[in-house]
Amino acid sequence: MTYALRTHRLTKTYKGKEVVYDVSMNLKKGEIYGFLGPNGAGKTTVMKMITNLVKPTAGEVEVLGEKLTPSSYEVLKRMGSIIENPIFYEKLTARENLELHCEYMGFYNKNAIDEALRLVNLKNADRKPVKEFSLGMKQRLGIARAIATKPELLILDEPINGLDPVGIRELRDLFLLLSRQYGIALLISSHILGEMEQIADTVGVIRDGRLLEEVPMETIRGRQTDYIELRASDGAKAAFVLANELKLTNFRVMEESGLVRIYDLRIPQRDIAQALILNGVSVDSFSRKSHSLEEYFMGLIKGGESDAASR
Ligand SMILES: Nc1ncnc2c1ncn2[C@@H]1O[C@H](COP(=O)(O)OP(=O)(O)OP(=O)(O)O)[C@@H](O)[C@H]1O
Numbered sequence: 001m002t003y004a005l006r007t008h009r010l011t012k013t014y015k016g017k018e019v020v021y022d023v024s025m026n027l028k029k030g031e032i033y034g035f036l037g038p039n040g041a042g043k044t045t046v047m048k049m050i051t052n053l054v055k056p057t058a059g060e061v062e063v064l065g066e067k068l069t070p071s072s073y074e075v076l077k078r079m080g081s082i083i084e085n086p087i088f089y090e091k092l093t094a095r096e097n098l099e100l101h102c103e104y105m106g107f108y109n110k111n112a113i114d115e116a117l118r119l120v121n122l123k124n125a126d127r128k129p130v131k132e133f134s135l136g137m138k139q140r141l142g143i144a145r146a147i148a149t150k151p152e153l154l155i156l157d158e159p160i161n162g163l164d165p166v167g168i169r170e171l172r173d174l175f176l177l178l179s180r181q182y183g184i185a186l187l188i189s190s191h192i193l194g195e196m197e198q199i200a201d202t203v204g205v206i207r208d209g210r211l212l213e214e215v216p217m218e219t220i221r222g223r224q225t226d227y228i229e230l231r232a233s234d235g236a237k238a239a240f241v242l243a244n245e246l247k248l249t250n251f252r253v254m255e256e257s258g259l260v261r262i263y264d265l266r267i268p269q270r271d272i273a274q275a276l277i278l279n280g281v282s283v284d285s286f287s288r289k290s291h292s293l294e295e296y297f298m299g300l301i302k303g304g305e306s307d308a309a310s311r
Contacts, residue, residue: 002065004029004153004185005050010059012045012209020045020209023059027187027202029152032179034196034217035189036297037206043189044083046206047157050187051081064152077105080146081155086138090131094122094141097130098148107149116148120174136167143174153185154178160192168195175199197293205300212300217293225291228269231284232258232276241279246272258284 005027012020020042027033037043048054050061052068061068066075088097098113117123120140125133133141139159146154160168176199178184190196196203197217204214232238235258242248242262250264262272273283 002029003027003062004031004064005187006062007046007050008060008062010046010049010061011057012042012049012054013057018209020049023206023209023211025204025211025214027153027185029185030179030183031201032175032186032188032199034200034203035187035206036191036193036196036203037189038191038301041206042209043206044157045209047081047083047155047187047189051079051083051155052076053083077107077149078151079153079155080149080151081157082139082142082146082159083155083157086142086145088130088138088141091129093127093129094133094144095126097141098145101145102148105149109148112148112150116144119147119177120144121170134167136163136170139163139167139171140174143171147178147182147184151184154187156186156188158189158191160190160195168192172199193294193297194292203293205297207301220293220296223291223296225263226265227289227291228262228265228272228286229289230260230262230272230276230286232260233282233284234258235260237279238276238281241276241281242272245275245279 003026005025007023007025010020010023011018023046035043045054049056052070052072063072063075064078066072068075089100094117095113098116102108102113117126120143122137122140122144125137130138130141143159160171163171172195175186175188179186188196200217202214202216203220205212235253235256238258238260239251239253242251246267248262248264248267251260251262253260269286273286276283
């Protein structure tokens with residue numbers, strides 16, 4: 001197996017406090033890795049260590065098979081990144097910003113700049129000064145800058161933050177294109193789980209500086225369970241009908257106000273609705289659902305919290 005990026009027991013301590021502890025991540029070539037965690041979990045610190053902006057207290061980073069050292073200039077050229085908000089020369093145009101960056105990186109190639117602007121859909125805006133750009137355009141320009149030097153690995157810290165739904169969709173399509181057509185591996189941090197669910201191949205969940213889990217999306221999908229969710233006028237009464245009239249055991253009343261989830265899908269929805277109504281329970285909504293990444297993630301985070309509380 002060839003990896004684009006691996007970290008081995010990466011640890012960072014600030015003033016005696018471990019903000020990242022023992023993080024071992026494995027990002028395969030060409031894949032999209034969703035790096036998920038709540039605010040303050042340590043995502044940016046991990047990414048700064050990966051890009052050599054911060055020195056690890058302990059542990060190692062391996063980029064494209066090479067161990068990172070303070071003088072790893074060559075391998076770092078094969079990696080593009082946006083950590084925190086990308087900063088540009090505001091008075092210069094998109095193209096001028098990219099030209100300066102490529103020259104600085106020792107990689108000047110007009111075609112690569114054209115292609116990067118085209119890929120992020122800024123070809124028509126390339127003569128505008130950056131100060132006239134929207135947040136979404138700036139994010140896309142940041143990505144154009146990161147890919148103009150043809151990297152094999154991209155590190156993107158919360159690229160979706162603050163974007164509207166259209167901006168998010170554009171970036172999602174771009175990430176898929178970069179990974180699937182250009183074979184670039186992407187490490188993308190986010191706390192917007194729904195977005196990662198749609199594009200990630202692997203998900204790593206970090207909380208309190210610790211990597212709680214690293215798992216292929218396929219495995220999470222395999223764990224998903226379908227259920228019927230209904231909102232009844234009376235949760236307790238609905239439970240009584242489900243247990244006694246329909247002989248169901250695998251269901252849960254989520255809220256006393258009447259939100260019920262039924263995991264046993266053998267009885268048709270129509271029969272369930274009928275039994276409830278005949279027994280004086282009205283049903284406001286009825287739908288078939290499945291556990292999303294959001295619920296999986298919340299389960300992990302909450303599991304952590306209750307462990308901590310019981311310690
Ligand atoms: N230079 C520093 N000195 C001291 N503490 C720091 C420093 N940088 C980060 N921290 C702390 O490390 C923890 C992790 O921060 P980090 O920015 O890595 O989290 P994050 O997951 O990226 O969160 P966010 O999404 O809010 O940026 C936080 O408690 C933060 O206050």
